[in-house]
Amino acid sequence: MWRFIGSRLLQAIPVLFIVIALTFFLVRFAPGGPFSTEKAVVPEVKRALEAQYHLDQPLLVQFGSYLSDLARGDFGPSFKYPGRSVNELIAAGIPATAELGFYALIVAVVLGMTAGIVAALSPNTWRDYLPMSSAMIGICMPTFLLGPLLVLIFGLWLEWTPVSGWGEVPGDKILPSLTLGAAYAAYVARLTRSGLLEVLSQDYIRTARAKGLPNFIIVFKHALRGSLIPVVAFLGPAFAGLLSGSFVVETIFQVPGLGRFFVQAAFNRDYTLILGSTVFFAVLIVVFNLLSDVLAAWLNPRLRSGLGDRS
Amino acid sequence: MNITTSEVYERGTSLWQDAWIRLRKNKMAVAGGITLIVITLLCVLVPFLSPYDYEQQDLLLGASAPSTQHWLGTDVFGRDLLTRILFGGRISLLVGVIATSVALIIGVTWGAIAGYAGGRVDAFMMRFVDIVYALPFMIFVVLLMVIFGRNLFLLFLVIGAVEWLTMARIVRSQVQSLKQLEFIEAAISLGLSSWTIIRRHLIPNAIGPVIVYTTLTIPSVMLLEAFISFLGLGIQPPQSSWGSLIADGVETMEEFPWLLIFPGLALSVTLFALNFLGDGLRDALDVRGAKD
Amino acid sequence: MISIRTLLLISLVILTACSGGERRVPQGIKDGILHIGNGTEPQGVDPHTTTGIPEHRIQQALFEGLVGQDPKTLEPIPGVAERWDVSPDGRTYRFYLRHNAKWSNGDSLTAEDFRWTWWRGLQPALGNEYAYMMYPVKNAEAYATGKLTDFSQVGVRVVDPYTLEIELNAPTPYFMQLLDHQSMYPLPRKIIEKFGSPTDRFSLWTRPENIVSNGPFKLTEWKLYKRVTVEKNPYYWDAANVKLNGIVFYPTENTVTEERLFRSQQLHVTSSIPLDKISRYRQERPDELRINPYLGSYYLLINTTRPGLNDARVRRALAMAIDRESLIKNVLSNVNFPAYTLTPPGTGGYQPPTLLKFDPEGARKLLAEAGYPNGKGLPNVEILYNTNEAHRKIAVAIQQMWKANLNIDTTMLNQEWKVYLDNRDTLNYSVARAAWIGDYLDPDTFLNMFITGGGNNDTGWSNAEYDDLILRKIPAMKTHEERMAGFYQAETILLQEMPIIPIYIYSTKYLIHPSVKGMPANLLDHYLFKQVSLEPDT
Numbered sequence A: 001m002w003r004f005i006g007s008r009l010l011q012a013i014p015v016l017f018i019v020i021a022l023t024f025f026l027v028r029f030a031p032g033g034p035f036s037t038e039k040a041v042v043p044e045v046k047r048a049l050e051a052q053y054h055l056d057q058p059l060l061v062q063f064g065s066y067l068s069d070l071a072r073g074d075f076g077p078s079f080k081y082p083g084r085s086v087n088e089l090i091a092a093g094i095p096a097t098a099e100l101g102f103y104a105l106i107v108a109v110v111l112g113m114t115a116g117i118v119a120a121l122s123p124n125t126w127r128d129y130l131p132m133s134s135a136m137i138g139i140c141m142p143t144f145l146l147g148p149l150l151v152l153i154f155g156l157w158l159e160w161t162p163v164s165g166w167g168e169v170p171g172d173k174i175l176p177s178l179t180l181g182a183a184y185a186a187y188v189a190r191l192t193r194s195g196l197l198e199v200l201s202q203d204y205i206r207t208a209r210a211k212g213l214p215n216f217i218i219v220f221k222h223a224l225r226g227s228l229i230p231v232v233a234f235l236g237p238a239f240a241g242l243l244s245g246s247f248v249v250e251t252i253f254q255v256p257g258l259g260r261f262f263v264q265a266a267f268n269r270d271y272t273l274i275l276g277s278t279v280f281f282a283v284l285i286v287v288f289n290l291l292s293d294v295l296a297a298w299l300n301p302r303l304r305s306g307l308g309d310r311s
Numbered sequence B: 001m002n003i004t005t006s007e008v009y010e011r012g013t014s015l016w017q018d019a020w021i022r023l024r025k026n027k028m029a030v031a032g033g034i035t036l037i038v039i040t041l042l043c044v045l046v047p048f049l050s051p052y053d054y055e056q057q058d059l060l061l062g063a064s065a066p067s068t069q070h071w072l073g074t075d076v077f078g079r080d081l082l083t084r085i086l087f088g089g090r091i092s093l094l095v096g097v098i099a100t101s102v103a104l105i106i107g108v109t110w111g112a113i114a115g116y117a118g119g120r121v122d123a124f125m126m127r128f129v130d131i132v133y134a135l136p137f138m139i140f141v142v143l144l145m146v147i148f149g150r151n152l153f154l155l156f157l158v159i160g161a162v163e164w165l166t167m168a169r170i171v172r173s174q175v176q177s178l179k180q181l182e183f184i185e186a187a188i189s190l191g192l193s194s195w196t197i198i199r200r201h202l203i204p205n206a207i208g209p210v211i212v213y214t215t216l217t218i219p220s221v222m223l224l225e226a227f228i229s230f231l232g233l234g235i236q237p238p239q240s241s242w243g244s245l246i247a248d249g250v251e252t253m254e255e256f257p258w259l260l261i262f263p264g265l266a267l268s269v270t271l272f273a274l275n276f277l278g279d280g281l282r283d284a285l286d287v288r289g290a291k292d
Numbered sequence C: 001m002i003s004i005r006t007l008l009l010i011s012l013v014i015l016t017a018c019s020g021g022e023r024r025v026p027q028g029i030k031d032g033i034l035h036i037g038n039g040t041e042p043q044g045v046d047p048h049t050t051t052g053i054p055e056h057r058i059q060q061a062l063f064e065g066l067v068g069q070d071p072k073t074l075e076p077i078p079g080v081a082e083r084w085d086v087s088p089d090g091r092t093y094r095f096y097l098r099h100n101a102k103w104s105n106g107d108s109l110t111a112e113d114f115r116w117t118w119w120r121g122l123q124p125a126l127g128n129e130y131a132y133m134m135y136p137v138k139n140a141e142a143y144a145t146g147k148l149t150d151f152s153q154v155g156v157r158v159v160d161p162y163t164l165e166i167e168l169n170a171p172t173p174y175f176m177q178l179l180d181h182q183s184m185y186p187l188p189r190k191i192i193e194k195f196g197s198p199t200d201r202f203s204l205w206t207r208p209e210n211i212v213s214n215g216p217f218k219l220t221e222w223k224l225y226k227r228v229t230v231e232k233n234p235y236y237w238d239a240a241n242v243k244l245n246g247i248v249f250y251p252t253e254n255t256v257t258e259e260r261l262f263r264s265q266q267l268h269v270t271s272s273i274p275l276d277k278i279s280r281y282r283q284e285r286p287d288e289l290r291i292n293p294y295l296g297s298y299y300l301l302i303n304t305t306r307p308g309l310n311d312a313r314v315r316r317a318l319a320m321a322i323d324r325e326s327l328i329k330n331v332l333s334n335v336n337f338p339a340y341t342l343t344p345p346g347t348g349g350y351q352p353p354t355l356l357k358f359d360p361e362g363a364r365k366l367l368a369e370a371g372y373p374n375g376k377g378l379p380n381v382e383i384l385y386n387t388n389e390a391h392r393k394i395a396v397a398i399q400q401m402w403k404a405n406l407n408i409d410t411t412m413l414n415q416e417w418k419v420y421l422d423n424r425d426t427l428n429y430s431v432a433r434a435a436w437i438g439d440y441l442d443p444d445t446f447l448n449m450f451i452t453g454g455g456n457n458d459t460g461w462s463n464a465e466y467d468d469l470i471l472r473k474i475p476a477m478k479t480h481e482e483r484m485a486g487f488y489q490a491e492t493i494l495l496q497e498m499p500i501i502p503i504y505i506y507s508t509k510y511l512i513h514p515s516v517k518g519m520p521a522n523l524l525d526h527y528l529f530k531q532v533s534l535e536p537d538t
Helices: A002-029 A043-052 A057-069 A086-121 A124-139 A142-157 A174-200 A203-208 A215-244 A247-253 A258-268 A271-310 B001-024 B028-048 B080-116 B120-133 B135-148 B152-179 B183-191 B193-206 B209-229 B240-251 B258-285 C002-019 C024-033 C053-062 C109-120 C140-144 C189-194 C255-262 C273-286 C314-321 C324-330 C360-369 C389-406 C416-425 C444-450 C464-475 C480-497
Strands: C031-035 C067-068 C076-078 C081-086 C090-095 C156-159 C162-169 C217-223 C228-233 C246-250 C289-302 C381-386 C410-415 C430-435 C498-512
Touching: A002 A057, A002 A271, A002 B120, A002 B135, A057 C360, A086 A174, A086 A215, A086 A247, A086 A258, A086 A271, A124 A174, A124 B258, A142 A174, A142 A247, A142 B209, A142 B240, A142 B258, A142 C189, A174 A215, A203 A215, A247 A258, A247 C081, A258 A271, A258 B135, A271 B120, A271 C081, B001 B028, B001 B258, B001 C430, B028 B080, B028 B258, B080 B120, B080 B152, B080 B209, B080 B240, B080 B258, B080 C002, B080 C480, B135 B152, B135 B209, B152 B193, B152 B209, B152 C053, B183 B193, B193 B209, B209 B240, B209 B258, C024 C031, C031 C255, C053 C228, C053 C246, C109 C140, C109 C162, C109 C189, C189 C246, C217 C246, C273 C289, C273 C360, C273 C389, C289 C314, C314 C360, C314 C389, C314 C480, C314 C498, C324 C389, C324 C498, C360 C389, C381 C389, C381 C416, C389 C410, C389 C430, C410 C416, C430 C498, C444 C464, C444 C480, C464 C480
Parallel strands: C031 C246, C381 C410, C381 C430
Antiparallel strands: C067 C076, C081 C090, C090 C162, C156 C162, C217 C228, C228 C246, C289 C430, C289 C498
16 A cells, blocks of 8 residues: 555656646747736836846746746745745635635535435435435536525525625625535435445345334444445545635635636736646645545455445 | 357347336436437527527617516527527537537546556556646636637537546546456456457446536536636637526626526526436446346 | 534524624724725735736825825825925926825935835836836936936936925926826835845835835735735824724625625725626615716727728728717616727817717718728628627627628627737737726827837837827927827827727726715826725714
8 A cells, every 4th residue: 555655656746747847838838928918018127027037038947947946845926916925825825725625525525415314214205306306406506507596595685695705704604615515415415325225225234123223323323334435435536626626616706715816827827826826736636636546445345345245 | 259259249239228228217317318309409490499699689678587579588788598598508518518528538438448457557647637637727728729729629629628537537446446346357368358348348337427427527518618718719709608698697697687597597407407317327227237 | 413403503593693794884984994895906015016906006095105186186286295396497396395204114204215216116127017107207218228327317316305306308297197106106215125125026025014105004914815904104294184094905806796795885995896787876876886987998909900901991980880879878888988089088188189970871981982882892800809798798789880880790709818918919800909098197198009119009000290299299399288289180190090999988987885985086096095084874
C-alpha cells in the first residue's frame, strides 16, 4: 500500500510539471493581456507595466524564474490586484470554498441517507417512491437551475432565507449548501437504498430478524454499516468535485470563494493568479484521485469477500 | 477458435434481446422513452407547428405572461417563448447527444484500455487524464476559438473533450475490479484477444455505472454549452438553447418568472425522462441479474 | 434519527431567526455608517496603480486633492488649498495650502507632498495608466515618456511649505477639474518609501495597518471579496463637518443580487440597477430610483478599412437607419438619452452640431447612391460586442432595424472581453460596440480619441483637417467661444465621415435609500463623501 502511494506521489511530479508548463504557455497565447483595457494604455506605460512584471523577458526565462519561485512556495504577485500576492488571494478564497463544500457534503449525507433508509425500509410503497422521486428531481435539476429556483421560492416569494451572501447574515449559508449538496444527496440516497436493500436480503439479517430484534436495531446496528461501502467510495472523489465544481453556486450566491475568482482571473488574464489557482486545483485533483484509488483498493478485497459470503 | 467466437457472439445477441424484452416491461422506462421521442419530434417539427419565428421581435409587446396567443408567454423582445424553447431544444438535444457521445466514446475506450492494460500503460493514461482535468478550461476554450474560429461542431468537440475524463475514471475502476473475476480469467485462458474481451465482456459489465453517469453528464453538458456560448464560442443570438434561455430567465426571474420556469421545465422533464430510461436500461442490461 | 431531528430543528430556528434579523440600513442610520454597493472587488487603493470606478470611490473617501468639486455644480471648491491665483495668461497657477491640513497619522501636509506625489505619478517605471491626466503640466509628458530625466524642469514648484506653483504648457480651461482626479491626490511619501521603492507596484503600503491618507476618512478594514471599511479621520482639517462615522464598500458584481440586497435593507446605495427592475421602481418606489445623465457615450465603431464600410455614405446610412428613441424606450427601459453626436450636449458648455437624425428614407437613398440599392451587394456586416446582456439586447435590436430599414442582413458575434478588445485593437471586426466615459467636462475628452492613430481610435479612420483642429488649432485658442466653435467644426467632420455611430448618452442608474442626504447626482458620478449624511425618515 505504501509503495503504491509513494509511486503515485512520484508520478504527481511530472503531472504537475506538465500542467504548469502547458498552462503557462497557453495563457500567454490567449488574445488580450493583463493590461489591455477599453481605454488604450499609452505604449510607454504598457512597456513599463510589462517591465514591472518581467513580461519583457524571453518566455523561457520567465518560465524558469516562475518555477524557481514556485519551488519556494511563492506564486508571485497578482497582475490585476497590485500589492496582492497570489498566495494571499488564494488563501482568502479557501475558507469559503472549503466550508461550502463541507456543508454540501453534510447536506448530501444527511438528506441522502435519510431518504435512502426510509425508502429501503418499506420498498415499493409511497415511503419509497416519495423520497426516491425527490432524489430524481435532485439529479435532474442542474445546479444552474436549482439555485435560482430556490432563491425565487425561499428567498423571494416566501422570504425565509437571505437571497445571497456568505456569512453576512444568519441563514445565508443554507441555500448555497442545499444547492450544491442536492445533486450529491440524490446520489447518496440511491446508493444507500440499493445497498441497504441488498444487505437486508442477506442471511445474517434474516437470522437477526428471526431472533426477534427490533427493526431499527437491525438496520442501524447491522445492516447500515455494510451498505455504506459504495456510499463512502462515491464520496471520496465527490468531495474533490464539490471543491472545484462550486463555481456556479459561488456565482449565484456571491460566495467569496476560489471557484469564482479562478474564472475571473481567466477573464482578467491575470497570469500569475490563473497559474496559481491551476496549480492549487491540480494538487487537489491529484490528492483526491489518489485518495479515491487508495480507498477503492482498500475496499476491493472486502467487496470480494462479501460476495463470497453471499453465495 | 472460430466456434468459440461465434458462441460468444450468439450469447451476446441474446443478451441484448433479453435486455430489450426486460426494458419493454419497465413502464417508467417506456414512458421516459416516449416522452423523449415526443420532445424530440416537437423540436424537429417546430417550424411547421408554430405560427411564430424564433427571432421575430415585437418590441411593443415586450415580455408578456402566458396567454392564448402565446401559450408560454413572450420574452423581453416580444418573441414567442414556446417557439424559442423548441428551437432551443434542437441545439440542446444535439449538444446533449453528440457531446455526450463524444465523451462516452473517448471515456469508455480510454478507461477500459487503461483498466485492462494496467501497469505502466494505466499509470500513463490516467496521469494524462489528471493533466487535462487540471488545465484551466476557460483559457483552453478561448484559445480554441481564436485558432479555429466559431462553429457548432467545435463546440461539441470541446464539451466532449472535457466531459470524458470522469467517465474514463469510472470505467477504469469498474474494469479493474471486473478483470479479477473468474469469467474474465476464463476468457483470457480461452485465448480471446484483449480487444474482444474488452468489447464483449468488460464494457457490457461496466455499463450500469456508465449509464448512470451518462444521465448526469447530459445536464452538465448543457450547462457547459451555455457557458461556452457566453465566451463566444457557442451559439450566437438570436439563436437560443435551453441553457441560454435559463441563464436569461434567471436575470429576470422576479419580473417574468415564466422565462425561467418554462425553459427549466423543458430541461427538467427531458432529463427526468432520460433518467427513467437510463435506469430502465441499466436494470435491463444488468448481466448479473440481481434485480427482478 | 435524533441527530437528524435536532439538525432540522436547528435549521428551522435559523430560518425563523433570519427573517427578523438585523438589517444594515436601519443599523447604519443609527451608527452613522453608510453601506454602499461598489461593483467589483477593488484592485487596490493606490491611485497610481488603479484605474477603475470602484477604486475611485474608495479613493475619494480616503484622499483629498488641492481642490475638490462641488457635487452639484462640479465647480471647484477648496480642498487642501484654501485659495488660489491664476496668472493672466492662464498658464500659471499658485495654490495656498491650509496650514491645518494633516495626514491621518497627525503629520502636516505640505506643498512638498504634492510635488513628490506627482513626481511618483510621472515615473516611467511605475506604469501609471493615468499619467496622461498630468500632461497639461509643462514638460510632464516628456518626463513621463522618458524624454526628459530632470524633474526640476517639470512645471511644479514648491515656493514655500504652504505654497505650490504649477506651470502649464498652454491655458487649459479644465485644469482645475483635473486636480480633483485621483492621480493628483497627495500620497504619503514616508509610508510608501517604508514599504519599498516608490515605483514598485507590489507594495504593502496600502494595507489598512500601514496606510496613511489625508481625506475625510481612513482605511480601517479590507476583507478580500467581502468589504472595505473606512472610518472618519479625526485629523482631517474639516473633521467637524464630516457627518458620517464610516463607510462600508461591498463588492457587488452581480447587479441582480445587489438590487435584492438593497431591497432587503442591506445597502443604502447601489452601484447600478438591472434594466428589468427599473419599471417596477418607477411605479412603486420612485424616490429610491435615481437616473441621471452621465458623461459617457455609447456608440458603434466602424472598421473604415473594410470594403463597403469604407464608403462614408454607407456608414451614414447605417447611422440614419437606427431608431434610437424606440431602442431606448423598448430595450433600455427608457433610462438613456438618444445620442446623435459623440460628445454629449452640454459638456463644458458645448452644443454639438445637429446633423444626424433617424431617417430611413434618406438612409435607403444614401445606400443606393453608394451602389447598394436595397442593400444588395453590401458585404456582410457583423456586429461585434463583448458578452453582456445589455449589449446583446442593443445589438439584437439594431440588427432588426437594419434589416427592416435597409434590408441588409447582419450577423452578431459576442466575444469574451479581452478577445473583443484584441480584435477591436487590431481592426479585426466590421462593426463593434464601444463606449467612452469622459475624464473631464470638456469636449476634448471625447473628440481627441479620433485623431489619426489615436490609441482609442480603433476604426482606421484618419482625417488631416480633423487632426489639425484637435492637435494644433484648438489648443492655441484663447477664449471659450473660440474653442467651442473649434470643437463644433471638428465634430461636424466626424459626423459627415461617420467612422462611429452614436447610439445613446450614458446615465447613472442606481438605488438610493431616502435616508441618504447630501449625495446629489452629477454628470461625473462624483461623490463628496464628507457632505453625505444619514437621516432617519421623518
